[in-house]
Amino acid sequence: MKPPVKKTPVARSRRRDSHRLTPHELELGAFFVQMAGILGVPRSVAQIYALLYAADAGLDFDQIQAKLGMSKGSVSQGLKFLRDHEMILAVKAKGVRRERWEPTPSLAASMVNLVRRQVLPALEQSTPVLQRVLDGAQTTGASPEVLERLSRLKRWNARALELFPLMLPPSPGG
């Protein structure tokens, strides 16, 4: 299990070159890293997001890499993740090849999307599973308590599956 409190949350960052970051950027980074941890998002992604969040104008690939002292691979994957989850937007000036990145207006929507993408597929897959398990338990003569538990679980699953999509409109129009 994850240790409840990380002993050295910034160890890695310190080990590398993030003294390019101001103390406040570091603090905000640590905050986003902690929240991201709860959502199962890797630290490097959270660091990128935090950086963009506190940046006056969008930052480009190289600026991000330089400020955080991370590899190209990590920056690329991090930006991909953030793009895929619609947490950042490209701002492209004409005649300039290089893209700059900014956080999308709603962090809330991004977070809900993030959770939904983890939970929804799990709920969907499990509907038939729970049905089969319940049927099996009935067939093999499980106790009333167990049958009750399992059907409660199944009802929940169904209800969650109804409610979840209502939590916020899925990204663009759907």
Place this chain on the structure above:
Amino acid sequence: MKPPVKKTPVARSRRRDSHRLTPHELELGAFFVQMAGILGVPRSVAQIYALLYAADAGLDFDQIQAKLGMSKGSVSQGLKFLRDHEMILAVKAKGVRRERWEPTPSLAASMVNLVRRQVLPALEQSTPVLQRVLDGAQTTGASPEVLERLSRLKRWNARALELFPLMLPPSPGG
């Protein structure tokens, strides 16, 4: 990042002796393992919980160990976790040393507690952090956009901190 879908979710279980489990126990186990993954709870804990969930009467330490083919250490730690989070209860028959374990009635409450224990401390710690970051941004003359973002974040944090404790009464009386 966690791969979106696990390639071989039951690989480990298969590798060991969980052919002592019925197909339905396995399926239910996989379901709980998946959900637990989202909450950051280790697989072994979820497997123990699933087993107890589908068991007619409580199971004791050795039965759990035998059925799941896991080490004493894991069973002990897993039961400790489940006890600490009030997800299981000991049922003790008189004159018998060995305890048997059953799931507590409300899985919902258990899950809410689980989430709260992860999120609340993070929110609490971050209140002063966000204040400092915002002050710093003001001092160093950040753009209005950044200031707006940061104060929004701070407001959220405060609101979440208010709302969260209301989600369900903390375990016994407090």
Place this chain on the structure above:
DNA sequence: GACATGTTTCAATAAAAATTGAACTTAGGC
């Protein structure tokens, strides 16, 4: 359409997290 610049991919590596097992502690029966 060639070239340079910017980005992605992915196998190798490093880091973090979970699991094991053997030594240790605790509790109950005698």
Place this chain on the structure above:
DNA sequence: GCCTAAGTTCAATTTTTATTGAAACATGTC
């Protein structure tokens, strides 16, 4: 009070996940 069964702890190990960096791939500019 001692002995033994029952359970816990924790350093070592295994497993999983994240990161790196070099090679491959794009894409805009001239």
